[in-house]
Amino acid sequence: MLLTFDDGYIDHYINVFPVLMENSISGLFSVSGKVLAESKPLNVNKIHYVLAEAGEHRKQELLSKVYKLLDYYRGTEFDYPSNEELYAKLAVANRFDDKDIIFIKRILQAELPERARDLITDDLFREYIPIPESTFSRELYMNFDQMKLMKKSGMHFAVHGYEHYWLEKLNDQEMQKDITMSLDVLEGIIDRERWTMVYPYGSYSREVLSYIADNGCNLGFTTAVRFADIQADAPLLLPRLDTNDFPPKSDNYLKIT
Ligand SMILES: [Zn+2]
Structure with missing residues (x-):
């Protein structure tokens, strides 16, 4: 099992990180470049x-x-x-x-x-x-120092675009720029030869897949809701279950195969 947390909220640092540490499990956290580089909310x-x-x-x-x-x-x-x-x-x-x-x-x-x-x-x-x-941005998102501490403690970070765009809606040039900028921001946090992508809104295209594969990405997470099969699923297209599918919000998880 792998727990993933999107968007780099400070809540993930304050509340999630200590619980993961207490239970000796690692989590995957994805953060969009803009919130880190510009202190601007998405x-x-x-x-x-x-x-x-x-x-x-x-x-x-x-x-x-x-x-x-x-x-x-x-x-x-x-x-x-x-x-x-x-x-x-x-x-x-x-x-x-x-x-x-x-x-x-x-x-x-x-x-x-x-x-x-x-x-x-x-x-x-x-x-x-x-x-x-x-002010809003500083209160909402985690910062570099917090991310470095989390990384040192065994947490993983993933690329989540720069502007949090629907990547499939961008032309090639815009898509490549957004991904490159997000990689640059995460310098020192991710390994550029072997990094993980969490597609904002689960949005990707053939062009996105080929560009990230050519640039060192070896794992990608979508928002398709089902259990991942490590043997059968393409590594760049791993599905995830959504917390909204579990109680107290819903019992949808019972229907997911
Ligand atoms: Zn997101």
Whole structure:
């Protein structure tokens, strides 16, 4: 069994690391380059915090703010479909989130042009989380010193992109740049000849696989939910079970073969 922890939260240093040490087990931790190099929170985390702050009771208010921002930026330097079209295309509930939440996540994590996503996410973040981004980032993620101590104590670190992009959505040049930058940031933490990849959002493509294989990656973890078979699975495409599939959140694990 291998436990993996994504995104480099300080919670993993404060709470997970001591429990692993007490039980003499090693964990695999993946951290995106940007949070370390720039002390800037990832968009995906800003969106999580905005959603958490709005909560169920202010969700409709958040949704109408998102619509207003979409209207505000549409037709400036960007062109994207109407709110109704976007909602019809993207609002499909999954096993974790209802369709409004999925719509907000997809709009801001992948659908819009990158700069539009950044602008709208920043506007929402400023409104819902009124503290400086650098403070937020320092409180949310682990830092280099903590990572070095964890590494010395037998924990493993994996590459998790620089910007936490959906790698399959980038063109070759952008994808290679994002991966190279993330490798550079983790200098001294990972072995460049033999490193592990945890694909952000589980997103990869044939191009991603061939690029990382050519650049020293020998193990990769997706977000496919099933038991890994070390004999049969491709080393760069190992599946994982998700904590959300276990109690108290759900009993899905019973259905996983
Ligand atoms: Zn992640």
